[in-house]
Amino acid sequence: MLVVEHIHEMQKWSEEQRLQGRRIVLVPTMGFLHQGHLSLIREGRKSGDRLVVSVFVNPTQFGPCEDIASYPSDFERDRGLLEREEVDIIFRPSSRAVYPEGYQTAVEVERLGRTLCGAYRPGHFRGVAVVVLKLFNIVQPHVAVFGLKDYQQFIIVSRLIEDLNLNINMVAVPIVRDPDGLAVSSRNYYLTQEERKAALCLQRALGRAENWVRQGERDGRKITNQVIAEITSEPLARVEYVQLCDLKSLEVIESLHDEALLALAVWFGKARLIDNIILKAEM
């Protein structure tokens, strides 16, 4: 396993692999790896010949009130985990190299980036779009692997690929949950023991929504209101949004017909957690 820090070195390696007809898979991460990442990496391993995992805490996707400095990291631990997964390359550029002086190019997937999390984290998905596009241009993957916990991110990157004619296949990996049901996330690290216990209400509320739909509920507002009521019965939870929306356009759905995404963002103390479920009318 190689650790590559220089952009040109990474680019050169990828070009050589491509010339040899090898299929490159990229799993982009911000490090501090957990079971969710490992599931992306194992899926990635199956999707091509060479596996690149990028580890880059992207400053442009953090808002002015979001503290990038406190984002958890432990590179030696990450390196050990990736070694065991037989990753070929860890690509780990510096912020200075990714955004050199004079940098001024903005990339935005406009409508998709302004709804759901985008409405509460202005600029976040612009940061995501630009860094993902840069990573694609540097690593030149045939396949890119993203997790469905960040469902909106997955849809935005898919749209970016289509809109900019990138020849990259997206692989989507289901949400990984801890045994207690909490979706695995680097942000769980910020939870106190008490908050973590409280946060189990998210998975519980999503599960109940699934049940209501199974019992015939189709009204989007009723479903989201019931989910909000379920979550706010937990005193430590502060709901940011709960929304039922179209799987592709992410537009709000008033009445469930076939399938829809039920997505939420809820704060527990300093941690902003997101989770989602796909609800199907025929279950």
Place this chain on the structure above:
Amino acid sequence: MLVVEHIHEMQKWSEEQRLQGRRIVLVPTMGFLHQGHLSLIREGRKSGDRLVVSVFVNPTQFGPCEDIASYPSDFERDRGLLEREEVDIIFRPSSRAVYPEGYQTAVEVERLGRTLCGAYRPGHFRGVAVVVLKLFNIVQPHVAVFGLKDYQQFIIVSRLIEDLNLNINMVAVPIVRDPDGLAVSSRNYYLTQEERKAALCLQRALGRAENWVRQGERDGRKITNQVIAEITSEPLARVEYVQLCDLKSLEVIESLHDEALLALAVWFGKARLIDNIILKAEM
């Protein structure tokens, strides 16, 4: 010579060429080819193994008050010219294929795109950035050829390549002028005979600026004011801007030290003409 209309076909061809180790050169055009284009194409011919010329009148770089419908075109003539230049591929996608329903990704080189022409054609360079990036992703060139008449466009695309880590070499080709001195442009087509004669004041004014600098003038405002006076002595000319600016940042220069760009946009009837010259303090 092949004429390719489908994006996937173009992409597949390029990938095969790359796998064979061939170097691809792209010359992007909006068609209605003239001597300026031919000079790009001949330069392109020398810069790689396979030469692709795209012909696409990009709707997103026309403003709401700019009439794309009247943009001149003559594909059969273009095809004949390109055949004679031994171009390998004419890539000629439809607008619908380039911007399908649901398209929503914006790309902007921010500061560079808002000065000079960008200040008068809001959105123009966003349109340029996005179409050039799409063409790069489709044609996957090693080398891209641009003309220095559109100096600002050349700088913006160079910045786009750097900022997004595209592995593409830019080749810059000097302005081509008709025997009377007028810079060759598709927009000259809109000029009446009288306007065309009047438009010669542009090259004359730029030449005078060069002389003033040779005689020791270094004051940016004096140089641009003299150029404006020279041009407005021609009654058919309506000056949009005349600016002395830094060769890379395009920021206004107050005092000429080593080199600077003197750029202008001037209307004659329905035609908006641009021209420029690089002024050197040591000449």
